[in-house]
Amino acid sequence: MPYPRKLPPLGALRAFEAAARHLSFRRAAEELAVTPTAISHQVRLLEAILGQDLFVRHVRRISLTPAGTHLFPTLQAGLDAFARAIAELDARERRRAVTVTATTLFTARRLIPAIGAFRTRWPHHDLRLHASDEAVDLTRGAADIAVRYGSGPFGDLVAEPLLRERFGVVCSPSLGLSRPEQLLEAALIHCEWHRSDLQLGWERWRALSGLTALDTRAGHHFTDESHAIQAAVAGHGAAICGLALVEDELRRGLLVHPFGPVMEGQVYHLLMTARTMGCADVQAVRDWLRATVRA
Numbered sequence: 001m002p003y004p005r006k007l008p009p010l011g012a013l014r015a016f017e018a019a020a021r022h023l024s025f026r027r028a029a030e031e032l033a034v035t036p037t038a039i040s041h042q043v044r045l046l047e048a049i050l051g052q053d054l055f056v057r058h059v060r061r062i063s064l065t066p067a068g069t070h071l072f073p074t075l076q077a078g079l080d081a082f083a084r085a086i087a088e089l090d091a092r093e094r095r096r097a098v099t100v101t102a103t104t105l106f107t108a109r110r111l112i113p114a115i116g117a118f119r120t121r122w123p124h125h126d127l128r129l130h131a132s133d134e135a136v137d138l139t140r141g142a143a144d145i146a147v148r149y150g151s152g153p154f155g156d157l158v159a160e161p162l163l164r165e166r167f168g169v170v171c172s173p174s175l176g177l178s179r180p181e182q183l184l185e186a187a188l189i190h191c192e193w194h195r196s197d198l199q200l201g202w203e204r205w206r207a208l209s210g211l212t213a214l215d216t217r218a219g220h221h222f223t224d225e226s227h228a229i230q231a232a233v234a235g236h237g238a239a240i241c242g243l244a245l246v247e248d249e250l251r252r253g254l255l256v257h258p259f260g261p262v263m264e265g266q267v268y269h270l271l272m273t274a275r276t277m278g279c280a281d282v283q284a285v286r287d288w289l290r291a292t293v294r295a
Contacts, residue, residue, distance in 0.1 A: 008049045008050070009042075014042075015032065015039045015042035015043055016042070017072065017076055019039055023061065023062055023063065025039045043055065052067040053067065097125075097127070097128050098144045098285045099130055099144050099145075100128070100145045100289070101131075101143040101145070103132070103147070105226055109226075109246075110292060111147075111292065115127065117291070117292070125281050125284055130143055138271060138273050144279070145272050145282060145289070146270075147268055147270060147271075158272045159270070162293055163267065165242045166244070166263065167205075168240070168241070169240060171235075171256060177238060177258045177259075178258050179258075180209050180211050183238060187218075188202055188219030188220070188237055188239075189219055189228050189232055200265055202240055205261065208261040229249070272286070
């Protein structure tokens with residue numbers, strides 16, 4: 001059998017760790033909601049058990065001795081790991097609903113159609129979808145997972161690549177388009193993105209295709225990308241769309257992607273905090289999101 005650990009009292013260890021981190025008995029006392037005298041007594045107890053001084057007491061400050069410098073980082077790491085483990089257990093026990101925030105279009109076109117598959121596989125988990133084109137602060141608990149398009153920066157969040165977008169010409173098969181030159185006689189559908197720096201539109205496509213005679217300003221203009229997709233399905237013209245977001249229409253034949261070139265876009269990322277990654281419910285939603293993209 002393993003031998004029993006010979007450890008000093010937890011209260012003494014916590015008092016030393018807080019005092020060493022702040023280099024102040026007063027600030028350690030404020031953090032632990034005790035008096036500075038209590039911190040001093042706990043540290044003295046620990047020093048007596050160890051048989052070594054851990055602090056040098058100056059007139060208005062303290063500093064670590066070599067023994068204190070040796071002990072502090074290991075003790076701090078251990079208490080941090082202890083706190084994380086408790087938080088993860090608490091999250092696993094208490095969390096019942098997981099909130100996913102994603103752009104409005106991604107939510108409507110990729111997540112909502114896949115809710116049935118989520119319910120079938122994880123019937124005991126609750127899912128909330130928060131559609132927003134504005135970034136949500138995950139560190140404040142507004143959502144558990146975010147799906148965002150682009151390269152960030154994402155700060156301290158854990159970012160996992162989910163899907164690389166590709167852009168191309170799509171239209172209703174009723175238009176009968178089979179060659180780029182036919183666009184000269186067709187209406188073009190335009191959409192104004194909320195992030196113009198990420199937009200890949202007709203001007204970029206014209207430059208890649210070499211179809212210099214194409215008037216990229218003419219046609220129908222929409223402020224909502226979903227409306228532009230609906231107009232393309234209705235046969236009102238050809239649009240430049242993210243192919244991943246019209247995958248269902250392409251599969252069902254409501255839209256066709258008749259010719260290239262295809263423009264490489266950026267990546268959709270899964271974003272989480274390090275803490276929520278340890279939650280079993282969040283892991284289930286993360287697996288569902290990955291399966292949704294692969295489907």
